[in-house]
Amino acid sequence: MGFRHVFICVNQRPPGHPQGSCAEKGSRDVYQVFMEKLQQDPELFMTTLVTPTGCLGPCMLGPTIVVYPDGVWYGNVKTEDVDEIINSHLKEGKPVERLVVSQGKPPGMM
Numbered sequence: 213m214g215f216r217h218v219f220i221c222v223n224q225r226p227p228g229h230p231q232g233s234c235a236e237k238g239s240r241d242v243y244q245v246f247m248e249k250l251q252q253d254p255e256l257f258m259t260t261l262v263t264p265t266g267c268l269g270p271c272m273l274g275p276t277i278v279v280y281p282d283g284v285w286y287g288n289v290k291t292e293d294v295d296e297i298i299n300s301h302l303k304e305g306k307p308v309e310r311l312v313v314s315q316g317k318p319p320g321m322m
């Protein structure tokens with residue numbers, strides 16, 4: 213299990229803002245679940261950093277998460293997806309394909 217850094221957008225925009233925001237779609241709960249799982253798992257805790265961030269760019273696809281060094285971008289992540297991301301990606305190195313919106317670069321960038 214290699215070292216990984218997980219960034220979770222927790223940006224909040226006012227209700228009705230045309231871009232929406234990840235916090236509006238539940239990303240702060242996703243962050244909380246990640247942190248709880250991390251604290252319950254010593255091996256994961258030693259190999260993974262989870263950091264809440266401002267807007268990562270692809271708001272329409274949010275809640276947005278990016279995992280480095282893999283450069284895997286996830287979209288529409290819900291609390292119930294966290295276990296799968298941890299077990300498949302962070303522990304076994306296999307990204308959860310159904311949630312991947314881009315790899316190696318932010319979604320929509322050349």
Ligand code: FES
Nearest residue numbers: 221234267268271
């Ligand atoms: S608000 Fe989360 S990616 Fe922009």
